[in-house]
Amino acid sequence: MTETGTPETDADGETDRRSGVAGRSQSRSAPDGGSGLRSLDRGELVRYVQYGALAVLVLVVLVATANLYTSVSAAIDVWVSDRYRPLYHAAFNAVVLLVAASGVVAVLRRR
Incomplete structure (x- = not known):
């Protein structure tokens, strides 16, 4: 409180009305009803949904890649002589390794 008896305000203009101490009011409850968890705004919710969709799509890509690898190996076994x-397996594995390495390099360069 100031000498005049009025409560002081902080830089945000907020004052604790009970004690007259400048700063965040301790009498306020959390926006979620006091549980300590904060609510998500629309932007955060959209971002988390996008991350979830990305995780699902990455899983689908991994399964499809494994299936493609086994299918190409089977095709090599059928169409190429002993x-x-x-x-052919070595060449195919080298191509897979080069594609994977270039993907890792691309991701690391973005950071």
Whole structure:
């Protein structure tokens, strides 16, 4: 309180009306009813939904990639003679490794 007996206000213009101490009022309850959890605004909710969708899509991509890998390996086994299968498998694995490495490099460069 000031010498005149009026409560002081802080930089935000808020005053604790009970004690007259400047700062955040301790008499206010949390916006969620006092449980200590804060509510999400629309932007945060949209962002979390996008993260969830991204996680689901990444899982789908991983499953599809594994299926593609096994299918291409099976196609190599069917269409390529026994003599050249190791070469085709090595070439295919090298391509998969190069694509994965380029993806990792692209992600790390963005950071």
